[in-house]
Amino acid sequence: MTRQFYLNTLNLVLAAFIFTALSSQAFAASRHSFYGKTGVSTFKKEDHSQSGLYFQGGYNFNLTPFLALDLHYTRANSFNSDLSASSHDFTVEADGVGAGVKLEHYIGRVNLLAKTGVSALRITEEYWDSETLQFEKNKESITSPYIEVGIGMMSPWTKNLNISLNYNYQLANDVWDISTFSLNGHYSF
Structure with missing residues (x-):
């Protein structure tokens, strides 16, 4: 040769x-990354809705550069915490954990993402009951699917930080719909 x-x-x-x-x-x-999100959630129940502060913290384990497993904790509280007698207002709190998969595609420094999975939530609602003329508290635990889409950008300061805007929708059950707009900080290591 x-x-x-x-x-x-x-x-x-x-x-x-x-x-x-x-x-x-x-x-x-x-391979590993943590993220934190904060934003505004809207809880819809029948003809009524309530907005509130939303927080989610999570962990991603990347299987490939495009596919990751997602584990997270979510908490949301309504802005309106003062109920008055004879009002149709309600307050709501939701917290729980979820698991799913995340698909992510980078185009230069910009990324597009989509997530789907299942969340187990505890929802606590407080409202004025006009029949009993007193405040009532309703607690329920639900397991339901969610979908999320977002667009982000790598940080100009470090390649390990990604900042994105996300929209999440959760069909909690026959009664509740929860939608969220959030700002996401995602740190990879």
Whole structure:
């Protein structure tokens, strides 16, 4: 065999090794990530709705650069905490955990994401009951699917931080619909 054949083979092996090392290094660098979101949720029940503050903290385990498992904790409280007698207002609190999958696609520094999964929530509602003329508290636990879409951008300060705007919709049960707009900070390590 000629010297040129050996050089070409060596170059091919080196190129394959470098490509594999770089791609596995890039993948290994972002295998785990944590995120925090804050935003505004709208709780809809029949003809009434209530807005509130929303928080979600979570962890992603990346299976591939495009696919991740998602585990999270969610908490939301209505802005209106003062109920008055004979009003149709209600207050609501929701908290729980969820699990799902996240698909993410990068176009330069911009990313598009979609998530879906299941959440187990505890919803506590307080309202004025006009029949009994007293405040009532209703607690229920539900398990329901959610979907989420978002658009984000890598931070100009560090490549490990991504900031995004997200919309989440949860069909909680036959009574409740929960939709959320949030600002998301996502840190990879």
